[in-house]
Amino acid sequence: xxxxxxxIFLCVAVAANAxxxxxxxxxxxxxxxENWNWSEEExxxxxHNIKVAYNVTKPTLTVFTPDASxxxxxxxxxxxGGGFRILAINHEGADVAKWLASKGVTCFVLRYRLVRSVxxxxxxxxxxxxxxxxxxxxxxSIIPMAIADGRAxxxxxxxxxxxxxxxxxxxxxxxxxxxxxxxxxxxxxxTPANRPDFVAPVYxxxxxxxxxxxxxxxxxxxxxxxxxxxxxxxxxxIELYNKWLESKHSAELHLYAKGGHGFGMRKQNLxxxxxxxxxxxxxxxxxxxxxxxxVSSQQxxxxxxxxxxxxxxxxxxxxxxxxxxxNDKRVVFMGNSITDAWIMVxxxxxxxxxxxxxxISGQTTPQMLVRFRPDVLDLKPVAVVILAGIxxxxxxxxxxxxEQTFGNIVSMAELARANNIRVVISSVLPAHDFPWHPxxxxxxxxxxxxxxxxxxxxxxxxxxxxxxxxxxxxxKGLPKSLSEDGVHPxxxxxxxxxxxxxxxxxxxxxxx
Numbered sequence: 001x002x003x004x005x006x007x008i009f010l011c012v013a014v015a016a017n018a019x020x021x022x023x024x025x026x027x028x029x030x031x032x033x034e035n036w037n038w039s040e041e042e043x044x045x046x047x048h049n050i051k052v053a054y055n056v057t058k059p060t061l062t063v064f065t066p067d068a069s070x071x072x073x074x075x076x077x078x079x080x081g082g083g084f085r086i087l088a089i090n091h092e093g094a095d096v097a098k099w100l101a102s103k104g105v106t107c108f109v110l111r112y113r114l115v116r117s118v119x120x121x122x123x124x125x126x127x128x129x130x131x132x133x134x135x136x137x138x139x140x141s142i143i144p145m146a147i148a149d150g151r152a153x154x155x156x157x158x159x160x161x162x163x164x165x166x167x168x169x170x171x172x173x174x175x176x177x178x179x180x181x182x183x184x185x186x187x188x189x190x191t192p193a194n195r196p197d198f199v200a201p202v203y204x205x206x207x208x209x210x211x212x213x214x215x216x217x218x219x220x221x222x223x224x225x226x227x228x229x230x231x232x233x234x235x236x237x238i239e240l241y242n243k244w245l246e247s248k249h250s251a252e253l254h255l256y257a258k259g260g261h262g263f264g265m266r267k268q269n270l271x272x273x274x275x276x277x278x279x280x281x282x283x284x285x286x287x288x289x290x291x292x293x294x295v296s297s298q299q300x301x302x303x304x305x306x307x308x309x310x311x312x313x314x315x316x317x318x319x320x321x322x323x324x325x326x327n328d329k330r331v332v333f334m335g336n337s338i339t340d341a342w343i344m345v346x347x348x349x350x351x352x353x354x355x356x357x358x359x360i361s362g363q364t365t366p367q368m369l370v371r372f373r374p375d376v377l378d379l380k381p382v383a384v385v386i387l388a389g390i391x392x393x394x395x396x397x398x399x400x401x402x403e404q405t406f407g408n409i410v411s412m413a414e415l416a417r418a419n420n421i422r423v424v425i426s427s428v429l430p431a432h433d434f435p436w437h438p439x440x441x442x443x444x445x446x447x448x449x450x451x452x453x454x455x456x457x458x459x460x461x462x463x464x465x466x467x468x469x470x471x472x473x474x475x476k477g478l479p480k481s482l483s484e485d486g487v488h489p490x491x492x493x494x495x496x497x498x499x500x501x502x503x504x505x506x507x508x509x510x511x512x
Contacts, residue, residue: 023108025059025152030113032145033057038116042089046123052086054122056114059149061156064097064107065164072104073167074288077153077196081177081204081262084142085115085126088264092176092202095265098438099276103289106164108157112149112182115142143181147210150175150182151194158193170288172198172219174279176264177231180204184240187219188212195219198286200279203229203261205236214243220250222282224275226259233261252282267441276439311370312360323356323379330354331505332376334368334412335387337361338429338488346494353502356381364397365389365408372412377419383508384416385465385501387426389449390487393442394434402445406452413462422508424501425457427468432477435485443476461511465504470496 029036036057044051061077078100080092087093089109097107115138119125129135154173161168173196175183180201187199189212200222221244223237234255244251259272267273283289323330331354333339339359343350350357358375360367365388376384391397392405413423427450431442450468457464471493473479478486482493489497 021063023061023063023156025061025110025149025156030057030059030145031148033113036116040111041120043120043122046121047127048123050088050123051090052082052123053080053089053111054082054086054114054117056087056111059113059152060111061108061153062094062097062111063164064094064101064109066101066104066106070102070104070290071106071165072170072288072290073165074104074170074283075106075108075157075161075164075166075172076100077150077157077171077173077183078107078109079112079150079173079175079179079182080109081175081179082114083126083130084139084146084178085117085129086122087111087114087179088176088262091264091266092179092262095433095439096174096276099265100280102438103280103283105283105289106166108153110149110153110179110182112146112179113142114146115139143207143210146178146182147185150186151190154186154194154196169197172196172200172288174200174202174222175204176202177204177233177262180233181206181210184221185210187221188214190215198222198283198288200224201237201240202275203231203233203237203263205231205233206240211243214247214249218244218247218249220252220286222252222279224254224256224278226256226261226263226272228258229261231261250286254278265439265441267444311367312363313371313374315360316358316371316375320374320379328354330356330379330381331383331385332356332358332379332381333385333387333501334372334376335359335385335426336363336368336391338390339387341488342494342497345489345491346498349494349498359387362391362396363388364391364400365405365412366397366400369408369411372415376412377415377421380419381421383422383424383505384412385424385426385505386412387428387465387467388412389428389453390431390442390446393428393431393445393449394437394440402449402452405449406456409453410456413456413460422463422511424463424465424504424508425453426465426501426504427453429467429487429489430472430477431487432473432475433486435487447476463504463508463511465500467497467500470500 038055040056042053078096080087080089082088093109100107117125157171158168173183181204184201184206186196196219198220203225225234225237227234241251241253256272258270263272340361343357389405392400416423428446454464
């Protein structure tokens with residue numbers, strides 16, 4: 001199954017390497033906290049439903065390396081936020097790293113030292129502490145340690161640049177909230193070894209006591225926050241921007257009207273959802289990422305093939321000719337990689353019924369609509385099972401709205417019905433993230449598209465096949481027990497789908 005998953009990835013897109021190395025930041029105990037003897041923990045059971053790390057005593061760097069075909073020698077140290085008591089390690093850490101790695105950037109997610117939590121719900125503990133008048137005072141001793149960890153991270157990455165094929169003058173740091181304090185403070189009072197080449201505090205306010213004069217070789221800064229931030233960091237971002245502007249150094253500031261505090265890579269259907277794109281554009285303007293990507297001869301060949309046969313009509317052309325002369329009743333499964341892989345994972349399911357697999361990995365609904373006649377209508381099946389839409393949400397062939405995806409699936413259904421073919425419309429399977437295009441937050445889009453499909457099916461007397469409800473986990477994604485990569489089912493996943501498909505087909509054949 002792992003080999004199959006890898007093949008699927010390669011067919012879909014170039015993805016960031018999955019391997020992640022964890023590096024201790026210090027040899028031995030961290031300076032200033034040598035006597036700390038509690039253990040670092042992780043938890044995702046909290047009121048905000050986010051994964052957090054807490055009780056960090058031994059700082060580490062988790063490395064996210066880009067694919068060699070897009071790597072550009074730039075590195076970013078990412079400092080998640082959390083009030084110096086927790087670290088929001090996904091939406092302010094790993095998700096950011098995956099996005100940047102897809103642009104060729106080598107990322108190092110920093111777990112810096114934190115105030116000790118004494119309960120197993122550090123988020124609740126943080127919320128309670130923030131409501132107390134002495135909260136800021138309680139952080140006085142930890143902030144210098146966290147900043148020291150940020151400086152040490154820059155030093156480590158620069159001194160090991162050759163190990164990761166990095167340019168020593170392309171090493172930057174970014175941070176969120178408390179992590180923005182860590183990142184922002186490194187823009188002051190640095191040495192040649194720990195000077196950042198660019199700095200990006202995201203809704204992070206650097207206290208005056210951790211600032212200093214703006215040096216002549218001050219790094220360029222990128223700042224962003226929301227005006228309605230309940231912690232009031234927007235004004236601090238403006239002050240830091242003005243400080244860079246007055247000293248005639250490069251700075252860029254993005255303030256959004258809405259977004260609140262802690263938006264990170266979370267999708268809120270607000271302009272703040274696109275802050276990472278603005279950051280990527282800024283990195284390009286500063287010369288830290290490439291605006292063009294070199295491609296291999298194999299990639300050129302694949303692109304040429306796509307241009308000459310965009311819907312991949314060639315894939316099943318011979319197989320279709322062999323079937324057209326047969327009068328056997330058959331059911332066609334029309335889909336993408338989930339259908340394409342199905343027959344390879346459990347060929348017996350198709351062989352024991354008169355089921356025909358017509359899935360093509362990576363395809364979107366416009367491609368499937370173009371090939372619907374040769375791959376479905378011309379085969380004269382008694383029924384068709386349509387499973388499509390997830391690659392539209394992933395943007396495999398460019399941006400698409402849910403309405404466009406819905407319309408293409410409806411068009412396939414109506415073509416089938418006009419040719420006296422019974423129709424089964426499948427729900428899109430749950431997906432929390434895409435390994436080949438991370439950070440798109442597809443879960444809610446899948447839910448919305450499924451609601452549209454079910455509404456159409458119910459209104460028009462079409463069978464709706466609900467895989468989603470039978471397979472979804474508490475993140476609105478595919479659980480690890482059913483999928484290797486969170487998108488494509490494994491054999492256990494297909495074994496859930498198969499009886500549901502059989503029941504749906506039987507129901508469709510009973511309808512007039």
